[in-house]
Amino acid sequence: MKEVKKVYLSSEEFNMIASSKLGEGYDAIVYRGINGTVYKIYKYKHNDDIIEKATNKQESVKLTNLPQAAIYIDNKFSGYVLKRVRGLDIHYAWFLLSKKSKIRILKELLIKVRELTDNYIYPTDIANSPLVGKHSNVKIDYKLHPQIIDLDGISTSYCDQENECLLSDTYCGLGLLFLELILGPDLFEDIDDLNSSYIQKLLTDANIDEDSAKRLSNLEGTYEDVNKLLLTFSKK
DSSP: OOOOOOEEEOOHHHHGGGGEEEEEEEEEEEOOOOOOOOOEEEOOOOOOOHHHHHHTTTTTTTOOOOOOOEEEEEEEEEEEEOOOEEEEEEEEEEETOOOOHHHHHHOOOOHHHHHHTTHHHHHTOOOOOOTTTTOOOOEEESSOEEEEEEOGGGGGEEOSSSSSHHHHHHHHHHHHHHHHHHOOOOHHTOSSSSSHHHHHHHHHHHHHHHHHHHHHHHTOOOHHHHHHHHHHHHHH
């Protein structure tokens, strides 16, 4: 078992980095850290219960960076040290890419998610679709590789064994992200009630088989369902 890293800051030390704010989300503020890291500080009370699992699972997870250390301000758990990813949100980068690059990126992203779920890590908040939330957790770095970010807090679950519900939620989110990118995000923009019938129609129009279309339209999903979406896109 690897040693769990912890970073202890006083209020005065934290105030010194407060001017290096990089961004802010619903439940946390991100600051520039040291040695290519960021400090993600929560606005609300969280538990530090994932850092031990993340530290141990990092030995098996080779393609994605998990939280590196827990941060304590005045001895109170406050957030995590994460590797900084420089790049563009996948939605902003998408329209700048060739189809060949898009296919390669989606294949690589699916491989990375598969490695996480094989290690019982479930990034259920991976997508940035009106169907599953507004927060994007995939960036395209400057070498055109997809990077999964924010593998902490409520965005990700770390388990000791397979969890079928979280597994389904993860691949549903990834499948809907693929669908949105492949068919175009404008398909979702003016829809007030995104019901299963509408989603199933999109999937059917994309030539996805009936079983996969039914699962994804019911907000369920499997690795195979997402892979079928990718294969269909690759053949167009």
